[in-house]
Amino acid sequence: MPCCALLPLMLAIPLLWPGLTAASYSQAEKGSQPARPRWRGKRGWMWNQFSVPEELNTSSHHVGQLRSDLDNGNSSLQYKLLGDGAGSIFVIDNRTGDIFAKQKLDREERSLYILRAQVIDTITGKAVEPESEFVIRVSDINDNEPKFLDEPYEAIIPEMSPEGSFVIQVTASDADDPASGNNARLLYSLLQGQPYFSVEPTTGVIRISSKMDRELQDEYWVIIQAKDMIGLPGALSGTTSVLIKLSDVNDNKPIFKESLYRLTVSESAPIGTSIGKIMASDNDIGENAELDYSMEEDNSQTFDIITDNETQEGIVTLKKKVDFEYQNHYRIRAKVRNRHVDAQLTEYHVEPSTTVIKVQVTDEDEPPVFLRPYYLFEIYEGRPHGSFVGVVSATDPDLRKSPIGYSIPRSKVFRIDDNGTIITTNSLDREISAWHNLSVSATEKYNTQQISQVPVYVQVLNINDHAPEFSEYYRTFVCENANPGQVIQTISAVDKDASTEEHHFYFNLSTEDTNNSSFIIIDNQELVFACKRSLSCTSPS
Ligand SMILES: *[C@@H]1O[C@H](CO)[C@@H](O)[C@H](O)[C@H]1NC(C)=O
Ligand SMILES: *[C@@H]1O[C@H](CO)[C@@H](O)[C@H](O)[C@H]1NC(C)=O
Numbered sequence: 227m228p229c230c231a232l233l234p235l236m237l238a239i240p241l242l243w244p245g246l247t248a249a250s251y252s253q254a255e256k257g258s259q260p261a262r263p264r265w266r267g268k269r270g271w272m273w274n275q276f277s278v279p280e281e282l283n284t285s286s287h288h289v290g291q292l293r294s295d296l297d298n299g300n301s302s303l304q305y306k307l308l309g310d311g312a313g314s315i316f317v318i319d320n321r322t323g324d325i326f327a328k329q330k331l332d333r334e335e336r337s338l339y340i341l342r343a344q345v346i347d348t349i350t351g352k353a354v355e356p357e358s359e360f361v362i363r364v365s366d367i368n369d370n371e372p373k374f375l376d377e378p379y380e381a382i383i384p385e386m387s388p389e390g391s392f393v394i395q396v397t398a399s400d401a402d403d404p405a406s407g408n409n410a411r412l413l414y415s416l417l418q419g420q421p422y423f424s425v426e427p428t429t430g431v432i433r434i435s436s437k438m439d440r441e442l443q444d445e446y447w448v449i450i451q452a453k454d455m456i457g458l459p460g461a462l463s464g465t466t467s468v469l470i471k472l473s474d475v476n477d478n479k480p481i482f483k484e485s486l487y488r489l490t491v492s493e494s495a496p497i498g499t500s501i502g503k504i505m506a507s508d509n510d511i512g513e514n515a516e517l518d519y520s521m522e523e524d525n526s527q528t529f530d531i532i533t534d535n536e537t538q539e540g541i542v543t544l545k546k547k548v549d550f551e552y553q554n555h556y557r558i559r560a561k562v563r564n565r566h567v568d569a570q571l572t573e574y575h576v577e578p579s580t581t582v583i584k585v586q587v588t589d590e591d592e593p594p595v596f597l598r599p600y601y602l603f604e605i606y607e608g609r610p611h612g613s614f615v616g617v618v619s620a621t622d623p624d625l626r627k628s629p630i631g632y633s634i635p636r637s638k639v640f641r642i643d644d645n646g647t648i649i650t651t652n653s654l655d656r657e658i659s660a661w662h663n664l665s666v667s668a669t670e671k672y673n674t675q676q677i678s679q680v681p682v683y684v685q686v687l688n689i690n691d692h693a694p695e696f697s698e699y700y701r702t703f704v705c706e707n708a709n710p711g712q713v714i715q716t717i718s719a720v721d722k723d724a725s726t727e728e729h730h731f732y733f734n735l736s737t738e739d740t741n742n743s744s745f746i747i748i749d750n751q752e753l754v755f756a757c758k759r760s761l762s763c764t765s766p767s
Pocket of ligand 1: 643644645647
């Protein structure tokens with residue numbers, strides 16, 4: 227296109243350009259076109275390629291001249307213009323065929339006008355040439371600045387991304403004619419955002435040029451400028467802002483807020499009691515700030531640390547009961563780690579942070595403690611009241627040892643001295659009660675609320691204090707013709723006393739009966755046979 231060929235010249239003198247005359251314009255045009263006027267077909271019309279620069283501030287701009295080659299100065303010929311904008315935008319001098327633009331034109335609104343020309347002989351009233359169509363082009367000037375298309379721009383990239391990482395691409399467009407030189411050829415540059423970001427001049431791709439740490443700054447406003455005319459003088463420009471946010475990576479390890487924590491626990495606290503909290507902070511956010519507290523190896527028999535997932539605090543709990551009198555303070559060490567650490571980021575997490583926890587055990591007034599969990603005593607039955615049974619002993623575990631008093635509630639048979647000695651208050655009979663199972667109380671004299679009990683089992687031992695007795699009263703009948711040796715009754719005895727083996731009884735007839743009795747008694751240890759004496763008695767076979 228002729229207008230395109232003209233453009234390098236226009237670019238070179240952009241400030242002069244509104245003052246260019248049509249003549250110089252067409253001169254320039256001729257420079258790149260065949261110097262001779264172009265002939266259209268066999269007809270006699272001759273014209274140059276017409277073009278009008280847009281945005282001309284003049285009410286009458288000479289566009290060019292229509293001529294018929296039959297026009298030899300004959301004043302009777304008259305030129306006429308028809309078609310797009312004829313008479314309004316474009317007017318023709320009907321004598322000379324000179325065409326003028328009467329209005330300012332905007333290529334971006336309309337870049338082409340199609341018109342028709344007529345030449346009439348006013349004497350004959352006939353057309354000298356056949357009507358012909360021609361085109362007026364509006365040539366581009368750089369009157370549109372680049373505009374960014376997808377505003378607002380926002381991008382999120384991980385902190386610590388390496389140099390060269392892609393962030394986002396911004397794109398501007400320019401309404402000027404892309405075919406017209408550099409009017410729509412854009413060049414991007416960074417107005418704000420150094421030294422962390424760079425922009426590729428031709429593509430608008432924003433990249434990282436320096437590593438960034440979210441914990442120092444978590445978002446950046448980058449301003450990008452697009453200039454047309456590939457940035458040459460006279461270029462128009464547009465800018466856009468890009469908000470770049472850094473997302474978190476786990477590049478911080480948690481650190482304890484204190485290097486020493488002091489906690490206290492009562493010796494009466496049950497297992498599982500939470501005795502205090504420790505806290506580490508982590509500059510990362512979200513999952514990257516989730517913590518895991520734990521105990522360093524030693525001392526972990528007594529205390530434990532669990533993590534409160536809501537507050538990310540470490541809760542120190544009691545794993546084993548503590549005893550003020552045994553150990554009244556502990557020094558333990560705790561450590562903290564992140565729960566989630568990417569394999570690539572372990573370099574940031576070597577050497578977990580540790581802290582010292584000093585636990586003071588507080589003393590409690592505790593009840594007396596018996597030396598044994600229970601007591602078993604033995605005493606023979608039949609001993610007189612006041613007899614010694616056994617001694618129990620309890621002590622106050624507290625530092626301020628209280629004297630202990632003892633008592634045996636609800637016992638009619640025993641009493642206990644202040645020194646723990648149990649004595650009888652009655653004679654004991656094993657055959658009535660073989661066991662006396664007691665509960666002995668120990669009471670601190672300084673604080674009678676502090677009471678403990680211990681079971682005491684008193685076994686009453688047997689003495690042989692009972693004669694054997696017949697199991698029953700026997701009434702025996704015998705037939706008159708009973709044979710000697712015939713068994714007429716078996717008798718047995720019992721003994722209330724306790725025996726380790728079975729009782730053995732000895733049976734015999736009373737002395738007065740032995741001499742003149744018709745019966746004998748055979749001591750068979752267990753069984754006894756009686757025979758009628760008047761007959762010859764024999765042992766049963
Ligand atoms: C215990 O106290 C009683 C007096 O109440 C005394 O007779 C006895 O000897 C004491 N026993 C011991 C072992 O001290
Ligand atoms: C007393 O304790 C002993 C030993 O534990 C047991 O054998 C006995 O049955 C108990 N007696 C009573 C009356 O509870």
